[in-house]
């Protein structure tokens with residue numbers, strides 16, 4: 001399973017990139033707005049780090065506008081995936097952009113039917129929003145399982161990107177469901193690394209090692 005960071009903050013990406021666990025980055029207008037920086041400059045900085053997949057979202061809501069923005073975003077760097085919203089216009093734009101070889105991440109997906117349509121128009125990724133469905137009292141991960149099953153039935157090449165991931169259990173469940181990708185905030189990725197027994201175990205190993213290296217010097221009897 002590929003692990004993506006859900007962020008527009010280059011520092012967070014820089015912190016994780018050297019570990020080798022990161023496969024991509026997803027941004028959205030909210031995350032970009034939070035950075036308070038020029039969108040294109042930000043995208044170029046993230047892509048320059050070597051991240052092979054960087055999702056950047058259009059903000060137009062009509063087909064022509066999405067095509068214009070999508071082509072422009074894709075022209076900025078070969079790693080860019082264009083995010084289009086799951087609307088009628090978003091589907092039409094995805095169809096056209098995909099035919100031009102531009103990889104599209106169809107976002108804001110909340111039903112299996114929407115995911116079916118995303119695959120039909122050739123989206124590279126489909127993004128079901130797990131956490132936001134959970135917030136509405138629905139089982140977000142059940143949707144991921146449903147989509148994975150449907151795509152397997154028809155061998156759709158669209159990759160399932162579990163989005164709106166809120167905690168480490170979501171990541172495990174997405175992996176068990178067979179999601180191709182999970183995108184998560186930096187805080188969640190951090191939590192994947194840590195376990196209190198790992199920290200405790202390491203502390204003990206290091207203490208024992210120190211003790212062995214400094215044996216007590218006790219004078220021999222009779223001297």
Ligand code: E4P
Nearest residue numbers: 006026028131132163164165
């Ligand atoms: C990623 O592509 C989505 O934009 C993101 O995961 C949404 O997450 P949120 O529901 O925590 O805002």
